[in-house]
Amino acid sequence: MVSSKDVAKHAGVSQTTVSRVLNTPEFVKPKTIEKVMKAIEELNYIPNDIARSLVQKKTGIITLISGPLHNPFFVDTTTAIVNYVNSRGYKVNVYFGTEDNLDSIYNAVLETKADAIILSSMLFQDDLFFKLEKRGIPFIMFNRKHQENRHFVEIDNVNAGYIAANHVLSLGHQSICWIGGPHQMSTFDGRYQGFKKAVKNHGIDAKSIPTFITNTNKKDIERAFDELLKLDIRPTAICAATDAIAIEILNLCLERGFQVPKDFNVIGIDNVELSKHHSIALTTVGLTSEENLGFIAIKKLFEVMEKKSTCIQQTESVKLFPRNTTCKNELI
Amino acid sequence: MVSSKDVAKHAGVSQTTVSRVLNTPEFVKPKTIEKVMKAIEELNYIPNDIARSLVQKKTGIITLISGPLHNPFFVDTTTAIVNYVNSRGYKVNVYFGTEDNLDSIYNAVLETKADAIILSSMLFQDDLFFKLEKRGIPFIMFNRKHQENRHFVEIDNVNAGYIAANHVLSLGHQSICWIGGPHQMSTFDGRYQGFKKAVKNHGIDAKSIPTFITNTNKKDIERAFDELLKLDIRPTAICAATDAIAIEILNLCLERGFQVPKDFNVIGIDNVELSKHHSIALTTVGLTSEENLGFIAIKKLFEVMEKKSTCIQQTESVKLFPRNTTCKNELI
DNA sequence: CACCAAAATGGTTACGTATTCATTTCTTTA
DNA sequence: TAAAGAAATGAATACGTAACCATTTTGGTG
Structure with missing residues (x-):
């Protein structure tokens, strides 16, 4: 495993400078950048995102607890959420919760350092809500809400x-x-x-x-x-x-x-x-809106992470989509 | 953020002992375990999995690069893969690759410390293959294979x-x-x-x-x-x-x-x-088999991670499933 | 040329854990 | 009861990065 120290040695600079080249190159002399980049290239250096997470206290990970994909609703929301999160440069840890495995998922999630959590598995009365609030990580529910009536996006x-x-x-x-x-x-x-x-x-x-x-x-x-x-x-x-x-x-x-x-x-x-x-x-x-509920929710979650919002309580309006599985009752 | 040092201080033991209580309690006196657990409880301590990853050089993360879920094939494989990975106590970073975003996904994935990668997006001739081999992370392709003819599970x-x-x-x-x-x-x-x-x-x-x-x-x-x-x-x-x-x-x-x-x-x-x-x-x-292709692939990937296998080259047999969208040509 | 501010770089430390090695405490046995 | 071995604990360190603060270098001005 080649580290930024190795790059530093190879380029004849300090580790600090290597870090600066990657994060704040505007504070580094062009010629130095060149030297360092060459060393990075030659040593095939890849920054260790784990070490970065440790020092920055940010993992770049969003945890998604979805329902199972045989439910087509979660196909749509998972698509929207994963794609949005990735487009924002974050990663998504995905779990598919069912009646059987929810407990073990919650255990895993609560022991995982994620920057935020988006989930649909919450019950109206659910201890998880308080555990999450205690944990202090931003979180949002989509589709379902908790009786505490906070942090949710739902349809009407x-x-x-x-x-x-x-x-x-x-x-x-x-x-x-x-x-x-x-x-x-x-x-x-x-x-x-x-x-x-x-x-x-x-x-x-x-x-x-x-x-x-x-x-x-x-x-x-x-x-x-x-x-x-x-x-x-x-x-x-x-x-x-x-x-x-x-x-x-x-x-x-x-x-x-x-x-x-x-x-x-x-x-x-x-x-x-x-x-x-x-x-x-x-x-x-x-x-009524064209947007997917998961998409609305994940956007809101990012707002919370960026401290633009604090508490989300959103209920979206709905309308009928008549298609071919209903018709006038012929017996009348 | 309460750390194992805080717990140690609170319990009147060393940080080493706290670590041992959580990882190798069989080497700790029952009474000490009790003390430490009480401190953990009282301080609401949760181990930092990032710090653990750094020192152990294991993230517990598998990266999945899937196709989009509007393709029902990937609904099945994603379900199988995510559920299996989670059941093994690992986490899954999910990406949905399309023609547009594959490059940025590859960049993100190559800069991410995962323990292994499972993907379906590989082309028959694809530089990614060599980049992954160079990176030294175990990986497996499902559904598609590379011309190098290694690390894949496909149907016939x-x-x-x-x-x-x-x-x-x-x-x-x-x-x-x-x-x-x-x-x-x-x-x-x-x-x-x-x-x-x-x-x-x-x-x-x-x-x-x-x-x-x-x-x-x-x-x-x-x-x-x-x-x-x-x-x-x-x-x-x-x-x-x-x-x-x-x-x-x-x-x-x-x-x-x-x-x-x-x-x-x-x-x-x-x-x-x-x-x-x-x-x-x-x-x-x-x-022919009842098993999902993604399931077969992820099981194989774990074998590779556990050094039970080194190179996977697997082609699964197929059969016809006649249903209602085909019938005898009436024009004969 | 001397001086000063700005630009560039480096040394050191913190992040929170597991691990290694050393030390202390306990238990057993002669 | 002393010695030897086993069990339990602790101190120090490494992991790889970013951040903080200190130092050196550069460029411009009087």
């Missing part, structure tokens, strides 16, 4: 749920249902609140509406779908809390020989890139 | 191309075409070689077959597809070099009002997770 979940339910109800569907995830996550909770509100607005008793609260892995969604098929009155429209769930429902429908939207209407929330594919063409609710 | 690309072409030809399609990427990438080159071989085996002059070599972003694929539609004899089967291309072709077909497989048969290569979705149901060619 309540309104999204409302718009989704309202859409299918307005299309004449009398018998609808909800498939969502655990309400410890602000996302699912908010969206379901909005869903219920729309249902009530249409004069329907929310309690009469079949509601499936499930984990979001494939198997559990399938289990919920099987339950759904057993209902006495089979719903004509399925409101899914996320596009990921909706797209998996789509898959299950086709697998079982049902047609969408003929047999079932399906609507999601998130307006994921994949939902735009013409083989999917999922009706969904998503950001 | 030639056979994959052969199987794909053979499949549609055997279904009675006389007029077929090829859409692939630049041949500087071993993947595209190998697959096209196999495609041509199958064509010849069916007594067709390979030169008569329309061949579109395109960049793999959405716009360029669309451009190729438009060219395809202008052909005098419109092909009934489209062989795509990757599932990513095939799935985008699917999208374009539907967008333009064509039906698959009625108007066009489409076949891909890679057997990407998304291809199994019933809305897509893409016929494709993929690994």
Whole structure:
């Protein structure tokens, strides 16, 4: 391992000067720069970023705790976040959190020196929030928020749920249902609140509406779908809390020989890139803005790191994206 | 920032002992461990992994240079790689390489102290290969290989191309075409070689077959597809070099009002997770083994890091996965 | 030519840990 | 109880860089 000392010796200058050539060349005589650069070249010297981190107390690393990529939402956000972070000259440590591995991820992350953390895995009540605040590293949540109501960027979940339910109800569907995830996550909770509100607005008793609260892995969604098929009155429209769930429902429908939207209407929330594919063409609710939620969040996080902002509390507006998985209820 | 020295002082021991408590507690008296742990607790001490990296000359970081996630192949490999690396207690620096940003990624990566590198972006002739060997860091390529023929895990690309072409030809399609990427990438080159071989085996002059070599972003694929539609004899089967291309072709077909497989048969290569979705149901060619290619590669990389292996040269066998985007040519 | 300010360079230290080697303390056994 | 060996601890150092402060060199001016 060739160090800046070796370069210094080889160039006949001090290590300090080598450091200056690389960081503040404007304070070094051109001729000296030349000498040092030549030595760097000849010795094939590469600065040790670890040593630099130690002395500067900056790692240039952002930690991302994302959900798994089989959820297309995280495909979009991970892309946006990683690319933005790298374009800013930082590195990204990526973790894909699931129910199983979150604890070990948190342990690893808390023992890692990163300049900031961006995560989506936070629960509404989560000790992690306080651990992070105690740790003193800037952090931001995207998609989900904590009950402390700080450091988050989310979509207007309540309104999204409302718009989704309202859409299918307005299309004449009398018998609808909800498939969502655990309400410890602000996302699912908010969206379901909005869903219920729309249902009530249409004069329907929310309690009469079949509601499936499930984990979001494939198997559990399938289990919920099987339950759904057993209902006495089979719903004509399925409101899914996320596009990921909706797209998996789509898959299950086709697998079982049902047609969408003929047999079932399906609507999601998130307006994921994949939902735009013409083989999917999922009706969904998503950001009014063109920007990706992960992108909005990571930009905000950099603002915090640069002390331009201190506390982020941002809720983005949403709108309907009608596509081919919903249609007027023919039975009317 | 509370350091191990602070803990030492607070516990009334030396810094060395603090270090030992954390790393080799079997050499420390139980009572001393207790004292130190109490101090760690009280001071809320967290070891500085950067300082540790500096002295141990190990960062615990693996660099992953992947392709972009809008390519579903990289969704699968990134998932497999990141999860495996994290399960081994390492961290992953992720980059998504495109035509535009590869140079800056390489610069960043070469200046980053990682314990190893796993990448898919290598060209068949690529200076990067030699730079990496010079750098002396273990590295492995997945999906693509370099002409030096070392450090790679790939699928049997030639056979994959052969199987794909053979499949549609055997279904009675006389007029077929090829859409692939630049041949500087071993993947595209190998697959096209196999495609041509199958064509010849069916007594067709390979030169008569329309061949579109395109960049793999959405716009360029669309451009190729438009060219395809202008052909005098419109092909009934489209062989795509990757599932990513095939799935985008699917999208374009539907967008333009064509039906698959009625108007066009489409076949891909890679057997990407998304291809199994019933809305897509893409016929494709993929690994015989159940394991993901990224998973195979990252396991091999760890073997190299542990000096169990030195040079990886692995080609995995493939087979056909017939689904709904291909069918017998009705015109026969 | 002498002097002074500005420019350029160098010596030393800190960052926080693991490691090496030396020293002290404890345990066992004759 | 003394000696020898084992167990436990500590002091000093290295890792490779940036930063701070001190020193030398340069260039311009009277």
